[in-house]
Amino acid sequence: MVLEKETITIPEPTLKRLPRYIDILRNLTGKGEEYVSSSFIASALDLDPIQVRKDLSITGIVGKPKLGFEVKELLQSLLNALNWNNKNEAFLVGAGSLGSALLGYKGFKEYGLEIVAAFDNDPKKIGKRIDGIKILPVGKLTEMAERMHIHLGIITAPAEAAQEIADMLIEGGVIGIWNFAPVHLKVPANIIVENAQLSQSLAVLTHKLSKASII
Numbered sequence: 001m002v003l004e005k006e007t008i009t010i011p012e013p014t015l016k017r018l019p020r021y022i023d024i025l026r027n028l029t030g031k032g033e034e035y036v037s038s039s040f041i042a043s044a045l046d047l048d049p050i051q052v053r054k055d056l057s058i059t060g061i062v063g064k065p066k067l068g069f070e071v072k073e074l075l076q077s078l079l080n081a082l083n084w085n086n087k088n089e090a091f092l093v094g095a096g097s098l099g100s101a102l103l104g105y106k107g108f109k110e111y112g113l114e115i116v117a118a119f120d121n122d123p124k125k126i127g128k129r130i131d132g133i134k135i136l137p138v139g140k141l142t143e144m145a146e147r148m149h150i151h152l153g154i155i156t157a158p159a160e161a162a163q164e165i166a167d168m169l170i171e172g173g174v175i176g177i178w179n180f181a182p183v184h185l186k187v188p189a190n191i192i193v194e195n196a197q198l199s200q201s202l203a204v205l206t207h208k209l210s211k212a213s214i215i
Ligand SMILES: NC(=O)c1ccc[n+]([C@@H]2O[C@H](COP(=O)([O-])OP(=O)(O)OC[C@H]3O[C@@H](n4cnc5c(N)ncnc54)[C@H](O)[C@@H]3O)[C@@H](O)[C@H]2O)c1
Pocket: 093, 094, 095, 096, 097, 098, 099, 119, 120, 121, 122, 125, 138, 156, 157, 158, 159, 161, 165, 179, 180, 181, 182, 196, 197, 198, 199
């Protein structure tokens, strides 16, 4: 059974664990393994087996006694759950250090993400290509998003420009924004914003580090 789109809402903590399961399942596929148990996945990731079983139950796939889950079936179902089996075309705005790194990252294809164009306001960058992706003037952002039916925008511009860029993306029909700028975007209720902040992850690390007993 393959998970039907839009039938269930997956809780965010579960969503954040699914990519780790997918990594393991892809690895097992590469090794030609046919079956996997939830306890194997739990042990590989140092997670509670009950948690893993509960997470995997969102797929509706039932494991076979003594064998476990069919690796390929489980993988496809998890990819469907994250919509990673479909291609999500995206525009990136702000082709600086971070933007260039994202443009150069080939791994996004594995997650169904394809950055099809990048935009910037620096005349020295416009017209150039980064990893084959052309840098276009930001003035064309709204019109092109509308014309190309782009629903996903990635903001890697300075914080002070991010709100204006978000507004332009939304005007062009974008409904999902992956925001790397350190600013809270004000958007209509139907727009999905996911903030990606290394600082949050680093805060957890450095706080824990400061508490670690280094005597
Ligand atoms: N989320 C994270 O973990 C994380 C990590 C690093 C950087 N950042 C943020 O990402 C953003 C980019 O950082 P960077 O180091 O790549 O900066 P950068 O200066 O190298 O790149 C910014 C790019 O945005 C362009 N730009 C500026 N105003 C613009 C506008 N109005 N329209 C279109 N393009 C515009 C610039 O010309 C430049 O090419 C910053 O907001 C930074 O704080 C976030």
